[in-house]
Amino acid sequence: MKNKPNAAYLWKQLEDLVVPRLRLSVSERAVYYHLLRHSRLEGKVRCTFSIASLGRGTRLTGRPVREAVRRLVGQGALRLIRRGQTGHLVEVRVPDEIRRARFGPRVRLAAKPARHGPKPRVLSALNLEEIHFMQTKALRQLIHAREGGRCFYCSRRLAPTARCVDHVVPRAQLGRNSYRNLVSCCLECNSQKAARPAEDFLRWLYRERRLTAAELRRRLRALDAVAAGKRRPAV
Numbered sequence: 001m002k003n004k005p006n007a008a009y010l011w012k013q014l015e016d017l018v019v020p021r022l023r024l025s026v027s028e029r030a031v032y033y034h035l036l037r038h039s040r041l042e043g044k045v046r047c048t049f050s051i052a053s054l055g056r057g058t059r060l061t062g063r064p065v066r067e068a069v070r071r072l073v074g075q076g077a078l079r080l081i082r083r084g085q086t087g088h089l090v091e092v093r094v095p096d097e098i099r100r101a102r103f104g105p106r107v108r109l110a111a112k113p114a115r116h117g118p119k120p121r122v123l124s125a126l127n128l129e130e131i132h133f134m135q136t137k138a139l140r141q142l143i144h145a146r147e148g149g150r151c152f153y154c155s156r157r158l159a160p161t162a163r164c165v166d167h168v169v170p171r172a173q174l175g176r177n178s179y180r181n182l183v184s185c186c187l188e189c190n191s192q193k194a195a196r197p198a199e200d201f202l203r204w205l206y207r208e209r210r211l212t213a214a215e216l217r218r219r220l221r222a223l224d225a226v227a228a229g230k231r232r233p234a235v
Contacts, residue, residue, distance in 0.1 A: 004043045005094055010036075013095035021101050022075045025174070030058040031068040032077055039092040050087035066199060067169055070227045074180045076100055080228050083221070100129070128232065133165070134177045140165045142233035144184040152183035153193070153202060153219065154210060164190050168198040168226060179233050180226060198223055 019029060034057050039047040055065045069088065072078045076098050079091040095101045133139045143165050149158055152166070166185045169175030172195050183198070193201040199220065206216040225231050 018095050018101045027064040028068040034058050035092050048089050074227050132177045143182050146233045147184040151186040153185050153189040166190050170195045
């Protein structure tokens with residue numbers, strides 16, 4: 001990147017557009033500002049970091065850092081390029097490159113249906129990023145279908161009566177009802193995961209020898225793909 005962005009203009013955009021429109025928490029702001037400082041403000045587009053080093057730089061512990069990175073990827077402020085043993089490689093986007101910061105949420109509400117007439121196809125009229133996928137059974141079925149009838153965590157085949165939709169980032173930790181934060185899983189995994197983030201639960205399954213090392217790596221890659229919006233339900 002040849003030219004560095006104007007810092008004064010950039011910070012005005014951050015405070016006026018990015019923070020309110022993406023509803024960034026304090027920890028998410030700290031992580032985003034830190035990565036922006038060490039990438040775009042130094043004339044670089046990409047940044048490599050580990051969760052530990054990012055935690056030291058932002059004065060945050062591991063879990064808030066992981067959740068902040070995951071949500072920033074989901075919101076389009078970061079683009080995850082690679083995740084491995086050496087750390088995360090991300091593209092850090094400035095406000096002009098973040099679609100949701102530029103245009104804000106775009107939800108077109110369907111007209112109120114007639115009392116006795118057919119219901120309109122609300123789903124096709126909504127922006128996918130704004131759909132509340134826990135709202136109806138039909139929307140939850142789309143999450144189940146995306147996982148191909150298997151538990152996202154332990155990969156066992158699921159019967160329709162023995163499955164549920166789980167929040168990757170728990171609701172207690174402000175996890176959203178977006179397709180980027182929901183997976184289909186078995187009742188056992190849902191109960192054992194409880195309020196833990198999905199990454200922590202997958203590592204627990206590995207320690208309990210219910211996942212092999214290769215399976216754990218695949219599940220963590222799939223988890224990153226869900227957060228990045230790469231595993232879209234077939235709407």
